[in-house]
Amino acid sequence: MYLKELIKFFRIDLTNEDYLAIADTVRRENYMSLKTLAFLTILFTFVMSVVSYAAHDPISITILHVSLMLIAGLFLLFITHYKKNSHQLIIAEIHIFCALLLFYAIILSTYLNPDHPAVSFVAIILALPLFFTDKPKRMALFICFFALLFLVFSFLFDDRDVLLFDCVNGIIFPLVSIIVSSYMMKVKYQNIYLKLKYQHLSENDVLTDLRNRNSFEQILENKNYHPVYCIYIDVNGLHELNNKEGHMAGDEMLKYVARILAEYFEKAHCFRVGGDEFVAFLFHDDDKLQETITAIHHQAALKNYHLSLGYSKMTENKELKLLVKEAESMMYEEKMRYYQNNTSRQVR
Incomplete structure (x- = not known):
């Protein structure tokens, strides 16, 4: 029972899929923390070098401070200029730099x-893990290794007067570090996951997983958003389908249409802007746009669905809102023609 609780304590309580989803955010945060720590190390060791020299400490202590300052400087240059910092590489760099400091x-x-x-060791073993976000089990093993190494060095070099004191500290404070850092890392992972999940829910439609009206309104105010085409789509007959076969059938229709749009246009630029209305943006001049529209109509027809679709092309002085309005107007013209040819249905 206690073993299960202990194992559970070192888990981050995220599925592998969720962990991969937040990996890029964790990577960015760790990268910034690593740069900050490297800079602080340079600053700290520079001050310690000056103090050590001024206090006439043994030259070996001054050399140690200067050496760490130079290594930290080279490390900072490397991580700043090396652009291929993957999640795993950042984790490796973190452990290398933390190992250097310890x-x-x-x-x-x-x-x-x-x-x-051993004041320096105690301070660093407590503070270092709090800078980063890593799997608790991996960080715990890392701390254990350097706690053991510290105990070995204490037995080899400490005077008798401080040996017992250092040995006790070398056991207690690494254990405290493991407990605190493991808890903090679990909290960090959960916070990052929840933050991204809430952000996803605020920007994406729950039913279709396309971007929602809130995202669409933000795009309309974004002056750096420059699509070439706007395509405005309305799903005909949703209300009738809901009344006839139930809302689950209507939901299936909307999800199917969303999958079609995500297939023919980039999903990141597809929006559900109303109950049965969608907008998609294209960022390149597509001479086969008419073929794409025909294919979309064909895909919808396979399920006996019908779409009204309008589009507009960006010109030099046209604002984004006007681009959308023109595409919407064309869509409504097609929608009116559809209902004129299907008099048994009402325009909605």
């Missing part, structure tokens, strides 16, 4: 200061 703290606390308590 090894620095171990050397400083034991080999170079055998007669002083």
